[in-house]
Amino acid sequence: MKWYKAYFPFRVASAATIPLIPLYVNRLGGGLVEAGVAVSIFNLAAALTSVVSGRLSNPKVLRSYVLGGFLGITLASIVFYSASSVTHVFLASAIAGFATAICALTAVLLIAEANEDSLWDKEISLFNRVSDSGWLAGLIMGALWSIFSRGKELFMVSAGLAAISFTYAFTILKQQPVKQQPAGWRRAKQVKNHAENEARTNVLIALYITSAFLMFMSTSLGYSLLPSFIVKMDGTNAEVFLAYVSSTTISVLTYPRVERVSKGDDVHAQSFASAGRALIMVAFALSSLLLKGKIGILVIVAAMSFAGFTWAILNVAGPAAAMKLDQERKGKIMGVYNSAIFLSSIVGSALSGVIAENLGYPTLFIIAALLTLASIPLLEKARRKLKNLNTRS
Structure with a gap:
């Protein structure tokens, strides 16, 4: 059973909420500048996380990374839901940036550790198909939600989806032995x-x-x-x-x-x-x-x-x-x-x-x-x- 199926609900959660960050900033009284800052915080947190986690990565910690990423989106969604000011959105954006980056990095490294390099293209393609299918479903869900509801409940739905990803990944990954040396x-x-x-x-x-x-x-x-x-x-x-x-x-x-x-x-x-x-x-x-x-x-x-x-x-x-x-x-x-x-x-x-x-x-x-x-x-x-x-x- 492919562990990266756990990314489907995670990506649904991400696509349903992250693109709405500028809109959410606006609803809390922020303007275009604050919306831009929130997006920049997301990307900056993701960039820093990528460098640090990449340098510290090894086969033994990759599983912890991916589980931490799923929990990060769960936490970010809860903070978004609870936010009462633009500052809270900035905090949630930073957490979401961390989680997004660490999950993106871990996925390809786990694939590389489990397969010879001749199979990387095939396996990364399969992973991305699952991942982008989740993103597509999340876009549709987020768009429909923004049309028919102005409530914040979507963030709690996203938190639940990310929690499902964590549970599924934890169950699958613990059954697979850790390779001592990469392919x-x-x-x-x-x-x-x-x-x-x-x-x-x-x-x-x-x-x-x-x-x-x-x-x-x-x-x-x-x-x-x-x-x-x-x-x-x-x-x-x-x-x-x-x-x-x-x-x-x-x-x-x-x-x-x-x-x-x-x-x-x-x-x-x-x-x-x-x-x-x-x-x-x-x-x-x-x-x-x-x-x-x-x-x-x-x-x-x-x-x-x-x-x-x-x-x-x-x-x-x-x-x-x-x-x-x-x-x-x-x-x-x-x-x-x-x-x-x-x-x-x-x-x-x-x-x-x-x-x-x-x-x-x-x-x-x-x-x-x-x-x-x-x-x-x-x-x-x-x-x-x-x-x-x-x-x-």
């Missing part, structure tokens, strides 16, 4: 014994993390204000919801096929996905300049559907490639990789409003496209270095 440890150790190869690996890691930062910063830059952009294009809240649901649905359907798309070359698959995301940003820019009304909205929804396809590739190939850079240090590398993603979200979100307000949406989307394209040469350079390193070892 691929001996091969990684041989590479690590050579100082020259270690130096090359450090350069490779820096290249890869930089490319990830650029790509995900461009994503945050382009998508942070997408709901506002759709409304400006004369779209409705229902059409905003449709855009996000279409993206997540395509991701869920794509996960079983990612292994065939990547064909074992995870870094190159990310270059392909990045090029696709650049085209999506261009489509957004052209829609803003040339199209209005329902036709423009249709183009945006179609582009978001394609975004779901590229997102599935990145969600699988990204962590798989990161862990293959140095299997002995995969916990630390994944911590830095995830931290870079969360930090890029902070930077992208902060810049998106400034650029859109002063230069307009078309410029915002073109800049996002250029940043995405800038990540591709770095990815390909990392790919060549990785091949050379594997040849030498």
Whole structure:
């Protein structure tokens, strides 16, 4: 029985509540600034947690990490429910950021510890399909709840769902023996014994993390204000919801096929996905300049559907490639990789409003496209270095 089925209710809980943080801040009397601070606190807590937990990770503590993450979302949901001021929302956002980051990190590391690297793409795809199915269900639940109810009971529902995840994971994980050495440890150790190869690996890691930062910063830059952009294009809240649901649905359907798309070359698959995301940003820019009304909205929804396809590739190939850079240090590398993603979200979100307000949406989307394209040469350079390193070892 797959332990990562425990992530389904956890992701339902997360999707039903975390996207509503800005709305909840508003209901407690906060403005756009406070809403932005709450989101930044979430991402900053997640970034710090990723680095620290990645450095401290080993097979024996991973189970404690995932259980702590599920409990964290339970606690965050209770704090959200009990909040009587924006300060309480800030606290809950920090707890939720911690829980989200530690669960994201632990999932791929548990998969890596239990499987040989040749199976990582397949297993991460299966995990993400379960995870994103939960996210999709949570989005639908959160949207319906926000339409038909203005109460806070949704947070207690989320707390209960996260508690179910904890109980299920605790039951399943305690039945599985802890591996004393990670998969691929001996091969990684041989590479690590050579100082020259270690130096090359450090350069490779820096290249890869930089490319990830650029790509995900461009994503945050382009998508942070997408709901506002759709409304400006004369779209409705229902059409905003449709855009996000279409993206997540395509991701869920794509996960079983990612292994065939990547064909074992995870870094190159990310270059392909990045090029696709650049085209999506261009489509957004052209829609803003040339199209209005329902036709423009249709183009945006179609582009978001394609975004779901590229997102599935990145969600699988990204962590798989990161862990293959140095299997002995995969916990630390994944911590830095995830931290870079969360930090890029902070930077992208902060810049998106400034650029859109002063230069307009078309410029915002073109800049996002250029940043995405800038990540591709770095990815390909990392790919060549990785091949050379594997040849030498």
